[in-house]
Amino acid sequence: MIMLPEIIVIVTALTVLVLDLFVKDINKVQIALAGLLSALVSIIVLPIGGELLGGQFILSPTAFWFKIIFLLSALITISISYDSLMVKTSKIFLQSSSEFLVIMLLIICGMMYLVSSTSLISLYVSLELATIPLFALAAWHKKESKSAEAALKYLFSGALASSLLLLAFSFLYGTTGTMNLSEMAVAMTFSPLQIWAFILITMGVGFKMTMVPFHFWAADVYEGAPTALASFLSVASKAAGVAVLVIFYFHVFPDLVKSLNGFLAIIATMTMTLGNLVALTQKNIKRFMAFSSISQAGYILMGFMGVESMGLVSVLFYLIVYIFSNLVIFGVIMAVSSSTGKEEISDYKGLSISNPMLAFAMMLALFSLSGIPPLSGFLGKFFLFSVAAKQGFHWLVVVAALNSTVSLYYYLGIIKEMYINKADLSESILVSAPVKWTLSLCTVVVVALGVLPQVYDLILEGF
Amino acid sequence: MLSIIQEPGLTYWLLLSTVLFSIGLYGFFTRTNAIGILISVELMLNAAAISFVSFNNFAVTGDLDGQIMTMFIIAVAAAEVVIGMAIFIQIFSKQRHLNVTKMNELSR
């Protein structure tokens, strides 16, 4: 029964919803985490390659790994935002947090359906399920007007992207005569309309994955929305965007993309460079993380060049590494803002004195994001760069490597605040237990992934 | 070119839906009222629906996927409008206006 994980997630969502109505402040985070964990376990048990509903629902290797990515990111996001969901005294506490949790679980379920769907319609609908509720989550901070404004911008960009996507799907449907993705790939004929559909899809998916020309919403939404959602966006929704891109680039337009290496290289360079350059100037930590995640999208794009299975494996590996590093940073951001309520980078002064463990975890994650060896970020980037190098784009490798040096500059900026600058008032930052556990676990994984080859080989076996 | 207009076939309908789509786009970029922008989105979705149905009618007559897709489009459009309206109401309760151009508190 390969739809088991989805069902488990839906059941958990519903139980949280129902229980919240009847029982006074139940520990909903624990239920959610239990549900997600059992979904994760169930997925690992499932045989890859099965199909259901006569082919409407399949579990291909990509789908398998993307589901693991989605469940992992949900699991970690929810556990690091324990403060804003459960701790009433924390400065970033969210009203009606159980509904927040339910919607998040449903979104995860939408993403899982997204990767397993074979027809255009189910793909479109699950994509919408994975996007539209996010607009609602963005507006959760009722007290500040920033949150509503962020939601508005996110809604409009999302609506535009989805209508463009819809138009593209109609053209695909029309020219290939079928709704089924695999049949569509066979009927591809490089006609102008199909190229136009390809571009429209790139725009639609580019929105979700924050590729450069379509990234404008990211900064405002990350800053305005509650941090829990910002971390979720930077990780899960970006992974969903990558998933859709993988579906289209690897399964629907493979030979078109094979000839478009130059095109991809340009977009990747733009995304990386703009993301890094603007991140240099950022003061607010969440806005800073927005641009850092935009630049990460640039590196991921490099994996798509040449449409090889090695490229896909490195993209998947990099996503996993990116999840752990990014969520450690967001965990620290949430821990700091939950006790101090401040989000400026300069507020991290002297963190290494007030809370050495937090600072050390943050430092490791930042180094991993900027691609410094023994840590996993370097390994992920190295495999992505090797894909680009294999296609002969050495200039792109140099640009990417220089970009990661620029990124090192602003990551070191934060480390400088934490380690070198003296803190004027170092009130101690208390971190609640689950957050502490998740952070230390993730930091260990960030370091371990850099050294142990097992995970990469595991992914490789699938392809 | 004239033949397209003479007996309106698939291309005619597609051109029609693209025209409607572009008008929707124009509305999307110029309306200052949030609801106005949402209306233009509805317009665009409707244009897409037309292209789906016309493809179904002219090119892919074997099955009815196009029409089923249109039904789903309508459902999704509904969802979008619901969320949009909820957000607009929240904005309105705070700022008493829905003028999109005045909302750039996040522009630092």
Add this chain to the structure above:
Amino acid sequence: MYNIETLFIYLLSIVSVLSAVLVVTQRRIIRSVSALMMVLLVTAGMYVILNAEFLTGVQVLVYIGGIVILIIFAIMLTGAGKTNDDEVDTHKKLLAFAVSFLFLLCSTYAIVNTPIKTVDTGANSSVRALGLKLLDYSGTGHVLAFEVISLLLLAVLIGAIVVARKTEEAKNA
């Protein structure tokens, strides 16, 4: 020499384009909503021509009956109906027009240059076939999409309620 049907098509397309233009240019939001209603009605008519009779029903009932009414309701709530929305400066209008026109050009270029072989039997849609296709468990069915859309609506429902609900202080203020 033109048979009735093409004449009818021309009529519908002209009306829909005109009212679409009205939707986007009207200063008062109420008038643009009504123009939108007109566009949707005309599309419903188009569906008839495109052999999608059931869709006309769905369009009229759900789209116009449901969504547009909701929009009108929201307009009333936010009191936007009475006043004129202020205009975006002309230079931005020009830019918007240029972008959308460029989009139109690209799209028409793509459509015109792609030969799609058309079958002139037209779709034989019947409600029964639609229903069967929609909930068919075999490979070609769309039951999965059906399930997912229900989840979407549930999520949107919860989200909209929480977002639109007045905050506690606003309530007792």
Add this chain to the structure above:
Amino acid sequence: MGILSILVFLPFVLAVIVLLTPNSKAHLYKWICAIGTGLHLVLTAVMTYMYYQSYAVDRLAAKTSLHTKLYLVEQWSWFKAYDIEYFIGVDGMSVAMMILTSIIIFTGVLASWNLEHRTKEFLAFLLVLVTGVFGVFVSFDLFLFFVFYEVAVLPMYLLIGVWGTGKKEYSAMKLTLMLMAGSALLLAGILAIYTEGGSFNLLELGHHKFPMEMQNWVYPFLFLGFGVLGALFPFHTWSPDGHASAPTAVSMLHAGVLMKLGGYGILRVAMYLFPEGAIQWGMTFLVLATINVVYGSFAAVKQKDLKYFTAYSSVSHCGFIIFGLATLNFVAIKGAVIQMFSHGIMTGLFFSLIGMVYGRTKTRDIPSMGGLMKVMPWLGVSFYIGGLASLGLPSLSGFVAESHIFVGGFMGNPWTSKLTMQALTALATMSIVVTAVYVLRGLAQVFQGEITNPKFELLTDATVTEKLVTGILIFTLFFVGIFPSLMIDLIEGSIWPFVNRF
């Protein structure tokens, strides 16, 4: 777990132990590190002995071999997909570099004996840095080489940023960014090699014949990438600032060892894999290296701060290393490797002494100091020995290296015109006079003449640890200077393959 892996990861284990020891036993940190690095020194000696035993048997074969022969090899597969292996081994050159690093880290730890500010993290980061350096010298898989290369560069930021003096953030940031930009070039080069050569294993790649047009652009990439760390002319500006604001042990380790990674990398990777590229680009980098030598020495003449003075002199001496490599002549390359060793010890001595003088006089400004010889004779004499070594006085290791480079430079290589090569070597030789000028001027100003500042009257001479530090370094300088044939024999075997490939 061969001896090489122990040697590479012992400092890391030490770092972990130091981090784990509770703050209550703060005084223990120094002792753990001192004993640990001392043990490391002994182990390196054992490793050298083991190397000698296995190398002795094929000393003659080395003369004609086209491929580096490795000893004490350890090879485990790491990433099967990209056939990346944990492949470490050692040849003559690496053994010399291991000895150098082991000495420098031991003396470095001793030199930072009286550091109070957060010693735990300082020693931990220092040991992590040295792990990276040891890793680079033994790794023969390009991926592993690059991983250790970056591990060696990263702790520098925190070491200079937190424990440095003067405008430390600025120079720490500049140093890290320039070195990382350099390693960006390296990454592109390594990936190009991988796509072309098909594997990361350096020895296998040695058999692969790289096409000419690829060599033409990858060789300069690698050369500049490594050159940034080896203080090649236009990219040397990080070194004066970096060393001036770094604490003693860090600048000892950095100038003494890390800058040698540049030269080592050029030889081991760039020249080994791209002999034709090296010939093609030989002249341009030779000219650059000559500028490096002359420019560095002249710039040092006008420096007012002791650390800038030494930093510029090490820029000039590192220029010698690159000069030796760029001549593509056997004797000169051998000289370059010896210069790596000897300059490492020399700068280690210089920076440790500057640290000690700074610890006492609290100033590094040369004009404001004077007549310190009367008050601290031991430090004065060691400074003079260091100075004479740096200007290449025979019976000290500086002369051995420089004479090799000059003789090699004069003999030149079959591909460049004899006249230009000899003219450039003559120009480089000119620098021994300029070095003499600035060394003597600086030292005479600081140590000779009357005591200018009454406060200096009551300064104390070297303590036991300081005597040990200077003693070890000076002994090595003399040992290599008086018995150069030992060092030459150690290195010679590993240099032949590079030359035979041209």
Add this chain to the structure above:
Amino acid sequence: MNTYGFFLTNIWLILLIPLLSFIIVGLFIGPKNKKLAGIFATTSIFVCAALAYGATFEYLSLFPLGAEHPVIVPWSVQWMPYLENLTATLGIMVDPLSLLLMMIITTVSSMVHLYSIGYMHGDPGYSRFFTVLNLFTLSMLGLVVAPNILQMFVFWELVGASSFFLIGFYYTKASAVAASKKAFIVTRFADLGFLLGILILSYEAYHLFSLEAFAHLSSYNAFDFNFLNHPEVINALSTADGALLTFALVLLFIGAAGKSAMFPLHIWLPDAMEGPTPVSALIHAATMVVAGVYLVGRLFPLFGSSEVALNVVTYVGAFTCVFAAVIACTQNDIKRVLAFSTLSQLGYMMLSLGVASPLHKLGYLASNFHLMTHAFFKALLFLGAGSIIHAVHSNDIWQMGGLRKKLPVTHITFLMATIAIAGIPPFSGFYSKDEILAAALVNNPIVFIIGLFVAALTAFYMFRIYFLSFCGEAKSDGAKQAKESSISMLIPLIFLSVLSVVSGWFPFEKFFLSEALVHNTPSWLPIVASGSGLLGVLLAYLFYFKKTTYANSVKNGFGPLHTVIQNKFYIDAVYLFVVHKIIFRFIAAPIAWIDRHIVDATMDKTAYVTKESGLVLKKIQTGNIHTYTMMFLLGGLVLFLLLLGVGF
């Protein structure tokens, strides 16, 4: 091969003993017990002297005076293997020249050691003095016994370094520090020439090994003297590229000129007088300055092969000879006078080497003979001057006077040395100078005349000092209470005075050359030579003993020229100008400035540009939803046009 006796087999002791005593005195005895340090150091040098004499005696017993005097290398070990035929060995080469030098060095050094026990008594740096003196003797011995040119260069540098430490012995005195720095830098500059010479020479010689004609010589190395002086090698080198060979030889001569303070590079010697007098006696009279002459002597066959090189040697030597002698006459500081006199005597040795050629070796013989005699009497003069200064506590000859009665022994010994240097017959100076003049007469008459004129000048300025310091009445109270120095200072004076007489009669010719030399020196030559010497003495007697006004009238006669000469032709000022103004102001400062403002600035500029572009890009984030979505769509359309345009 005939077996070597005790001395020759372990000749390496002559290097080991000073090394051991240097280390032991330096590290162990010195800091503890000053007195023992002095004695230990002196005894070790005496042992070396004994070894040197033993070795010479054994060498002569093996190869009697008249017979062939081969060059033997009893001990050598591999030191620095550059390449297969290019290995520098550490060894001892024994032949008449090196034996002669060994004897001179060890003798003078032991006398100076003995002398300084008394002279340096009570000086705080007492043991440091003896350590460095031992190091100096070691490096000097290493230099003279070197079998190859690289080992010579090694010990050459060590000699330079130890002279640096010795000159700068009183390191608290600013002038001593400056003098030591100047000495080291000038000699270092000359050593640069020497090194370049070696490099070119060894490079040329090394390439000979590849020719099969030299297969039989393959056991040699390119650096060895035997190889370089080998007749086949010499004509191979000169035929291959004569100009390059001459260039190399001139470079080598520059190295020699630097060490032996020939004209352009002489500025450091007068200032080197800042060091303690025994140092001046040992280094700046007998040993170090002679190294340059020894180098030219050692490579004489090679030098012989190129006419130009020999001419350079001759004329530089001659010019220095005259130049220094003229200045010596005007100096007031006793040690400066002796320093300039050394300069001019060295000029003599150089010009005599220059005039010689492989065919008629008289010049080569005379120069080495003069080297020996000069070493003894100049050392004696310096030590004598030392005891005068020790007694009078001032260097200025105008404050001395009337010391004849007060310092009897110093007076007699000083007188004997002055007569010797003036070249008056019975004393050694006459014989060696006569030989030089004879050689000069045969080859180069101009040089002969210069030599003659300088002989007179030498006599004049030497007796000027003699009369001013010893005769007449004491001109200052210091001179009045002058007391004779202690016995340990007097023994070396007496011993050296005996030597400076006896050394003239040493059967030099037979010891040095195998076959007898054809003597066609005209009979009138000795008379003329000694005559010019006596003329000088007479003039000095008139000027300074008789207190006539001649001296002042001559001085005013010369007028401004006199002050110019007194200030050593302002050459020092020129050097200072060149070094400080040109090198520091116009090269070093600009480079330091360039580094700070251009190279460094470009790096900061790139960082600035990246930050600026970041700010520019940030401006696009206006926050207005319309701009966002428009750019969203525009970006997509541009990509589409790009795709169509470029035609995927």
